[in-house]
Amino acid sequence: MRYRYSVAKDGKPEKKAIIYTPDEHNINFADVDSEAIGIIKKLKKAGFDSYIVGGAVRDLILGKKPKDFDIVSAANPARIRRIFGNSRIIGRRFRLVHVYFGQRIFEVSTFRSLKDGHTSNTFGKIEEDVQRRDFTLNALFYDPEQQIVVDYVGGMNDIKKKQIKPIIALSEIFTDDPVRMIRAVKYAAKTGFSLPLNLKMKISSQSSLLAAISPSRLTEEIFKIIHSDKAAPIVDLLDKMGLYSFLQPHAAALMRKNAKFRKNYLQSLSDLSFSENRRGQALGCLFYDYLDSIIELESLQMEDFKEIFKLARAFILPMNPPRFEMERTVKKYFSIRGITVKKPPVKITPGEETAAPKKRKRRRRKPKEQIAKSKE
Numbered sequence: 001m002r003y004r005y006s007v008a009k010d011g012k013p014e015k016k017a018i019i020y021t022p023d024e025h026n027i028n029f030a031d032v033d034s035e036a037i038g039i040i041k042k043l044k045k046a047g048f049d050s051y052i053v054g055g056a057v058r059d060l061i062l063g064k065k066p067k068d069f070d071i072v073s074a075a076n077p078a079r080i081r082r083i084f085g086n087s088r089i090i091g092r093r094f095r096l097v098h099v100y101f102g103q104r105i106f107e108v109s110t111f112r113s114l115k116d117g118h119t120s121n122t123f124g125k126i127e128e129d130v131q132r133r134d135f136t137l138n139a140l141f142y143d144p145e146q147q148i149v150v151d152y153v154g155g156m157n158d159i160k161k162k163q164i165k166p167i168i169a170l171s172e173i174f175t176d177d178p179v180r181m182i183r184a185v186k187y188a189a190k191t192g193f194s195l196p197l198n199l200k201m202k203i204s205s206q207s208s209l210l211a212a213i214s215p216s217r218l219t220e221e222i223f224k225i226i227h228s229d230k231a232a233p234i235v236d237l238l239d240k241m242g243l244y245s246f247l248q249p250h251a252a253a254l255m256r257k258n259a260k261f262r263k264n265y266l267q268s269l270s271d272l273s274f275s276e277n278r279r280g281q282a283l284g285c286l287f288y289d290y291l292d293s294i295i296e297l298e299s300l301q302m303e304d305f306k307e308i309f310k311l312a313r314a315f316i317l318p319m320n321p322p323r324f325e326m327e328r329t330v331k332k333y334f335s336i337r338g339i340t341v342k343k344p345p346v347k348i349t350p351g352e353e354t355a356a357p358k359k360r361k362r363r364r365r366k367p368k369e370q371i372a373k374s375k376e
Contacts, residue, residue, distance in 0.1 A: 004150065006127070016127060020149040020156060027060045029147060035101045036069035037144045039084070039108065044145065046083055048075035049126065050108075051141035057149065058137050061159055062191065071108045072141070076123060080108050127152065134173070134180050135187060136165045162193045170202050178209035182221050185241050189234040203241060210246035215318040222247055222319050226282040232270035248286065250315050264289045283321060283329045287312045291333060302341055305330065 002019035022029075036052055043050040050073035056066040073080065077095040081087055087099040087108075097108045112132055113124025126141070133139040136155035142148075149156065158165045164187055166173050166180075174181055181203045188195050195203075210218075225234050225247075238244040245252035255262035268285045291312060300308075309330050331341045 017150050017152040018156070020151060022147045025061055025149040025156070026063075027142065027147070027149070028063070029144070031060055031065040032142075032144050033066075033069045035104065036071060036106060039071055039099055039106055040144060042083060043071075043073050043075055043080070043108075046075065046079075048073050048079070050074070051126075051143055051150065053141050054133075054138050057140040057142045058155075058159065058191075060142065061140070061149070061156070069106060071106060072111060072126075072129065073108055074111055074126070076110050080110075126150075131167060133167055134183060136167055137187065137191070137193070139167055162191070164188050164191075164193050164195050164199065166199065170198060174202065174206045174209060178206070178213055179217060179221060181207060181210065182238065182243060182247070185238050185243060186225065186228075186234050189237040190228065190230045200241070203243070207242050207246070210243065213246070215320045218247055219319045219321060222286075223282075223321075226269070226272065226285060231272055231282075231285075232266050235269055236266055248316065248319065250317070251286065251290070254290065258293075261289060261293060264292075281332075283325055284332060286319070287315045288333060290315050297337055300334070300337060300339060302334065302339055305334065305341055308333065 001021070001024060003015050004017040004019055005013040006016045032052070036056075040050045040052065050071060052069055053072045054070045056069045059066040075083070077089050077097050080097040080099075081089055084097070084099045086101065087097050089095050089097055094109075094112070099106045099108055110123050111126050111129040113122045113128045114131060115122045115124070130139050130141075130152040133153075136153045136158045138155075139153050140155045141150040143150070153167050154165075164184055166184075168176065184195060184199065184203065187193065225231055225238075228234060235244060238247065239252055239255060244255075251265060255265060265285075268289055272281055272285050291308065294311070295308070309326065312330055312333075313326060334341045
């Protein structure tokens with residue numbers, strides 16, 4: 001075990017981070033993505049400290065092979081873009097870089113500062129960046145070249161203790177960003193780690209903050225959950241913690257009233273976790289069981305598509321997935337029940353699910369003679 005030092009205000013060296021060697025962190029190097037290693041090598045060759053960070057490091061330490069590898073670097077987005085021709089800059093407030101290798105995307109971010117608080121969008125140093133991350137188990141930095149883990153916040157010990165521990169003070173962590181409550185529960189369900197009592201109490205008392213989160217952010221979080229290999233336990237724990245009602249209020253209410261629906265709903269999500277065709281089934285798991293509970297399947301016909309589409313979309317509100325995905329998933333619902341729908345039999349106009357569209361007044365064009373007179 002080694003230490004990383006910095007100079008304190010009194011001029012003396014001060015321990016800042018623990019450095020774990022391969023014998024101590026036990027990461028299987030074969031599980032580290034070769035493209036991610038290549039990105040980091042290229043950034044470091046250009047003179048920028050760079051690491052694999054977040055959930056990928058956590059999973060590697062736990063002996064799991066991560067699906068995604070996020071990278072953080074001292075290089076700013078414009079410089080990263082120049083280094084990688086196969087990349088593009090995304091985002092408005094805080095810009096990130098996506099590096100492409102075929103169908104795979106690696107997200108590369110720049111160290112952020114604490115200048116504007118824990119949700120700062122200004123660039124900074126690694127010592128600041130780590131303090132604005134959410135929980136210690138996700139705040140470890142892995143350098144695949146040296147094969148070391150850099151730990152500023154005691155994340156390695158918390159992983160060993162199997163506990164979810166926040167980095168940001170409890171008085172601020174959820175007021176800064178209420179979505180962190182969902183993430184805390186999600187991490188607990190995925191790892192089997194425990195949520196400390198004080199963290200549970202804070203989530204319970206501040207859960208209403210999620211009501212102000214935009215549908216687009218909630219949609220993003222739901223998609224992450226249903227595409228996880230732990231979708232069922234995550235939803236189960238979110239529901240028990242009283243958070244699922246902010247993500248899927250209709251499903252949460254139905255699960256409380258109907259034990260059979262709850263069982264079927266969670267079973268569908270559980271089956272999804274082991275499906276080879278998860279992409280085509282994930283969204284359907286949120287409303288197929290509901291449709292089965294209210295529809296007489298024997299009388300289902302292709303002409304019912306429009307009505308079924310409206311019912312499904314209303315049920316998953318406030319989630320607002322892309323229209324083509326909803327149409328494709330509703331078509332699949334019909335297909336599973338032996339009814340082929342090549343295209344929606346009735347055109348569904350945007351917004352029709354909630355309200356009739358307003359008629360626009362057509363502007364009358366002036367005759368050419370009037371236009372000529374006005375010019376004179």
